[in-house]
């Protein structure tokens with residue numbers, strides 16, 4: 279039985295023994311977030327049993343934001359900073375109080391970033407999973423509205439043709455590559471958040487189709503994809519009358535499709 283008041287070094291050893299690759303960083307976070315030893319011991323046991331650290335702590339940090347997360351919900355990835363920053367820049371470029379929507383929002387990391395950077399923005403989020411939608415509401419608070427449902431369908435009808443910026447991280451893992459994901463993602467995050475169908479572009483194709491109607495003239499959809507999906511994703515955007523451009527992230531793997539309504 280471990281002593282709950284154990285020092286940081288012992289937490290590192292227990293995490294490392296459980297196979298945690300970033301044991302030092304995780305231990306430091308656990309000790310910082312949960313100073314009370316017996317509460318920390320409960321969380322450490324869950325982590326050692328295989329739950330993602332973010333689910334255990336109930337929080338993830340992304341680009342200076344603290345976002346609530348929880349079991350059964352997709353954990354925002356650090357790579358999504360690239361999309362967030364492009365989205366804030368696109369909202370600024372709209373040149374007025376922009377209407378911004380995060381579709382497939384999960385816990386709404388991008389929409390939350392926009393509310394912090396541009397308090398004048400009118401921010402909405404859509405999400406089909408009620409657990410994720412509840413956390414998105416917690417993160418956005420009173421400065422954004424979360425609509426439960428499929429892609430853009432639950433948005434107020436008055437936004438049709440008036441959205442300046444749509445941002446999305448749709449599920450984009452090709453169905454036959456789901457088994458290659460890290461065990462934590464496969465076991466702790468719902469397939470609904472990950473499975474993009476054959477080639478990973480099924481949800482994106484539907485979103486592009488809808489975006490062509492919901493975007494304002496010169497409005498833009500920004501969506502995170504894998505770099506290898508860029509050519510096919512651009513083709514999908516062009517097939518619904520949007521112009522396409524790809525932004526490549528410095529990590530060499532992540533890309534963002536920019537699809538603009540002419």
Ligand SMILES: C[S@@+](CC[C@H](N)C(=O)[O-])C[C@H]1O[C@@H](n2cnc3c(N)ncnc32)[C@H](O)[C@@H]1O
Nearest residue numbers: 352354382383384405406407428429447449471
């Ligand atoms: C890859 S996660 C991204 C979440 C969030 N944008 C982020 O980066 O953390 C995709 C999210 O889309 C949601 N989702 C999947 N299909 C959807 C649909 N048809 N309509 C709305 N949300 C959907 C999932 O529940 C999940 O929360």
